[in-house]
Amino acid sequence: MMEYIPLNFPFLAAALLVGISFYILIFKRNLIKLIMGIAILASGVNLFLVALGYRAGGNAPIYTDVPEGPMVLPVPQALTLTSIVINVAVLALMLTMVILIYRHTGDIDSKKSRILKG
Amino acid sequence: MDKLLTHSPILIIAIPLLVAFLTPLIGRAGGKARNTLVIASLAFVEFLVIILARDIHLNGIHIYTLGAIAPDLALPGGAMMPIRIILEVDGMSIFMGIIWATVALAAATFSLSHMARETGQTRFYTLLLLMVAGCFGMIFTGDLFNLFVFLEIASISGAALIAFRTRFADAVEGGFKYIVISAVAGLMFLFGVGLLYAQYNSLNIGFLASVMQYSMLDKIALTLFLMSLTIKTGMVPLHMWYPDSYTVAPANVTAMLVITSHACMYAVFRICFTLYGGVLDASVVGWIIVIIGLLTMFVGVTMAVFQTDVMRFMSYHAISQMGYMWMGVGVGLAVLGNPGALAAYGRDAINGGIFHILNHAMYKPLLFMTAGALFHRTATRDLNKMGGLGHNMKFTLILYIIGALSIAGIPPLNGFASKFLIYESVYQFNPVLAVVAMLVSIITLASFTKAFQSAFTGPQLPEYKNVKEVPKPMLIGMGILAAAIIFTSIFPGLVVEHIVNPATDALINQSAYVNGIMGGTP
Amino acid sequence: MIESPSGFWGPVVWIIAAIVALLIAYFIQRRGEKAYKKGVQSETFLMGNPKLSAGETHVRAHNIYWGFFEGLKKYYIPTIAAHTGIINDHLIWLIAGIAIVIIILFIAGGI
Numbered sequence: 233m234m235e236y237i238p239l240n241f242p243f244l245a246a247a248l249l250v251g252i253s254f255y256i257l258i259f260k261r262n263l264i265k266l267i268m269g270i271a272i273l274a275s276g277v278n279l280f281l282v283a284l285g286y287r288a289g290g291n292a293p294i295y296t297d298v299p300e301g302p303m304v305l306p307v308p309q310a311l312t313l314t315s316i317v318i319n320v321a322v323l324a325l326m327l328t329m330v331i332l333i334y335r336h337t338g339d340i341d342s343k344k345s346r347i348l349k350g
Numbered sequence: 351m352d353k354l355l356t357h358s359p360i361l362i363i364a365i366p367l368l369v370a371f372l373t374p375l376i377g378r379a380g381g382k383a384r385n386t387l388v389i390a391s392l393a394f395v396e397f398l399v400i401i402l403a404r405d406i407h408l409n410g411i412h413i414y415t416l417g418a419i420a421p422d423l424a425l426p427g428g429a430m431m432p433i434r435i436i437l438e439v440d441g442m443s444i445f446m447g448i449i450w451a452t453v454a455l456a457a458a459t460f461s462l463s464h465m466a467r468e469t470g471q472t473r474f475y476t477l478l479l480l481m482v483a484g485c486f487g488m489i490f491t492g493d494l495f496n497l498f499v500f501l502e503i504a505s506i507s508g509a510a511l512i513a514f515r516t517r518f519a520d521a522v523e524g525g526f527k528y529i530v531i532s533a534v535a536g537l538m539f540l541f542g543v544g545l546l547y548a549q550y551n552s553l554n555i556g557f558l559a560s561v562m563q564y565s566m567l568d569k570i571a572l573t574l575f576l577m578s579l580t581i582k583t584g585m586v587p588l589h590m591w592y593p594d595s596y597t598v599a600p601a602n603v604t605a606m607l608v609i610t611s612h613a614c615m616y617a618v619f620r621i622c623f624t625l626y627g628g629v630l631d632a633s634v635v636g637w638i639i640v641i642i643g644l645l646t647m648f649v650g651v652t653m654a655v656f657q658t659d660v661m662r663f664m665s666y667h668a669i670s671q672m673g674y675m676w677m678g679v680g681v682g683l684a685v686l687g688n689p690g691a692l693a694a695y696g697r698d699a700i701n702g703g704i705f706h707i708l709n710h711a712m713y714k715p716l717l718f719m720t721a722g723a724l725f726h727r728t729a730t731r732d733l734n735k736m737g738g739l740g741h742n743m744k745f746t747l748i749l750y751i752i753g754a755l756s757i758a759g760i761p762p763l764n765g766f767a768s769k770f771l772i773y774e775s776v777y778q779f780n781p782v783l784a785v786v787a788m789l790v791s792i793i794t795l796a797s798f799t800k801a802f803q804s805a806f807t808g809p810q811l812p813e814y815k816n817v818k819e820v821p822k823p824m825l826i827g828m829g830i831l832a833a834a835i836i837f838t839s840i841f842p843g844l845v846v847e848h849i850v851n852p853a854t855d856a857l858i859n860q861s862a863y864v865n866g867i868m869g870g871t872p
Numbered sequence: 873m874i875e876s877p878s879g880f881w882g883p884v885v886w887i888i889a890a891i892v893a894l895l896i897a898y899f900i901q902r903r904g905e906k907a908y909k910k911g912v913q914s915e916t917f918l919m920g921n922p923k924l925s926a927g928e929t930h931v932r933a934h935n936i937y938w939g940f941f942e943g944l945k946k947y948y949i950p951t952i953a954a955h956t957g958i959i960n961d962h963l964i965w966l967i968a969g970i971a972i973v974i975i976i977l978f979i980a981g982g983i
Contacts, residue, residue: 250541257534257963263526266959270533277537277544284548308547311495315540318502322533325506329513329526336519342959347520348594349957530959534966566983573973581966588969590955591962634980638973653951656941658933695877733933738926762883762890767874774876796937804933809926840883843873 242283249276263340274319281312358402359414359437370479377472396451403444411866412439438492441852446489449711457602460827481507505532512599524598527591535578542574556867564629582614586646593665601722605715627860636684646673647790655797660721678703678772681779695775702771705850709764716831717753723820733804740806742817758795764838
């Protein structure tokens with residue numbers, strides 16, 4: 233049982249990152265910290281995607297001058313690149329909106345700056 | 351013409367995308383050139399959707415492989431798995447496509463005069479076309495990761511459109527809530543896609559449906575898909591961000607965002623019926639969907655009666671009507687493994703739910719646009735301040751009456767036809783569901799009477815003496831939807847037979863979807 | 873005309889029946905009072921009270937259905953308090969929903 237832990241270490245790290253981000257999203261009120269929590273969630277999911285493609289002792293999936301042996305899967309690496317680009321756009325949009333909320337209400341606490349409820 | 355038909359799935363997604371990036375360039379030549387370009391491209395997309403719908407009705411599923419030598423070459427050279435991204439359009443996809451093309455055209459016509467006094471209109475039309483392209487991609491794709499990418503495209507442009515009028519503090523707050531919820535939901539969806547890829551080494555929905563075994567990781571992936579798409583659709587108890595975001599957007603943007611949440615609901619049905627079709631516990635997942643639908647109907651309408659802000663009032667009604675669709679299709683899912691019950695009432699329940707999607711997509715944007723027309727002329731959304739506007743705005747009054755009678759399910763309008771199918775079939779599954787559905791209908795009628803009395807009837811108030819009727823482009827936008835409502839009311843049989851029945855068959859019949867990709871006898 | 877498990881719905885017949893009923897009502901109304909003067913006999917009879925302005929007689933939106941809300945107070949007060957509008961609460965509902973549905977699916981289908 234204990235010999236599985238070093239093999240599965242990337243997946244444990246991804247689960248830890250997702251768990252930390254859930255804690256931040258639930259308990260932290262500052263809007264900038266909320267955006268950091270979403271960035272950590274994105275890092276956790278991206279780490280999970282890259283880690284699931286790894287094959288033990290594998291080489292980079294490039295056909296030029298490739299040594300003998302298995303290759304790691306290239307598709308999850310493509311999925312991760314796409315996901316990183318999408319998250320950059322989303323984080324930029326969220327930061328812009330926080331700046332505008334601060335200009336209008338003077339506060340970036342999620343309880344004090346809300347106007348709509350009920 | 352034949353080439354246009356073969357390439358139409360990718361053209362329908364690509365044309366709004368290309369015109370979105372051409373709009374700032376043509377916008378330098380003036381406002382009229384840009385408006386003509388936007389309306390012309392949306393009209394051309396509607397034409398392509400109609401010819402594709404006719405072809406699917408006659409010939410069956412259409413697939414389109416991006417980057418292959420021939421468009422329907424899904425398995426080149428005798429491969430065992432499909433490679434490349436494949437767009438697969440069947441009866442249910444083209445049903446959502448017809449709805450989206452019509453509502454986008456009506457909303458763009460409405461915005462020609464509603465947004466006429468705003469600055470930065472070029473950016474508004476760019477974002478609008480990006481959202482059109484994103485939602486079409488979500489509806490037509492046959493690949494899970496492609497669904498995630500287009501879901502994020504539609505969410506990012508939707509959030510930017512909600513917060514477009516940055517001079518209002520609550521608009522920016524609504525946009526912020528929308529983008530946070532969309533980001534978290536999208537990342538949970540991506541986690542589920544990763545789990546499925548790790549086990550089966552493919553992202554294609556048709557191939558995954560044929561090799562799916564219902565292991566523990568598959569159950570976790572099903573939950574992640576279901577919950578992330580449920581919060582994007584706005585079902586109770588995950589609905590609390592929905593009225594905050596949809597109240598503060600410009601009225602035609604809200605009309606389009608309602609259809610985007612319908613597309614997320616389409617993705618739930620695609621995953622439950624087609625991806626996990628033969629292997630999931632149909633009765634358990636069906637009951638979960640039915641209970642979510644029941645809660646949504648009831649909580650949505652009781653919160654709606656309470657509101658005094660007219661756009662927030664309409665948003666809560668949108669939530670409540672989605673409960674009807676989920677309940678109808680959930681009953682069909684719950685009896686999917688039981689052929690006797692499926693033939694007796696399950697098929698009619700799914701028919702009713704899908705017909706209700708069509709009806710809702712016609713009267714809900716109309717009602718949002720009438721609320722936008724009220725805001726356009728009186729500069730307030732508060733029902734406490736309005737009164738007696740029916741004396742001045744006669745066309746808006748008639749369009750509001752058509753929309754309100756339709757949503758409450760009063761004969762002879764089309765809302766009654768779909769609710770009638772849902773009541774009759776759900777009653778045989780469990781009578782409590784039908785009783786709650788009828789109660790919700792009555793409270794819906796009561797709340798629309800309340801809004802009608804507050805805004806339109808009563809003596810003419812002195813502060814609204816100079817209010818005129820709304821400009822012509824807004825009336826034309828609303829008139830397109832009202833004409834569609836009246837056509838569907840007088841001929842429901844035609845609509846059910848030609849548009850709704852193929853969609854129901856496509857959902858129930860999983861093997862047709864799989865054989866469209868993998869070949870083999872249908 | 874659409875068929876359902878225990879009946880059918882045909883709107884054309886309904887519209888024709890409604891038009892016939894409205895025509896009958898119209899003919900009954902035409903046989904009514906001939907000496908009716910428009911505008912004079914339909915003013916509200918106020919019995920000496922002062923005539924209020926238009927803004928004061930119009931019933932505003934938050935006053936309509938007061939009795940309905942008073943009767944359902946026990947349901948409304950917790951429900952409206954639950955719609956806080958804080959973004960953290962929205963995310964708590966999402967994470968709780970994921971946890972509950974995973975537990976239900978594992979119990980129903982076995983691990």
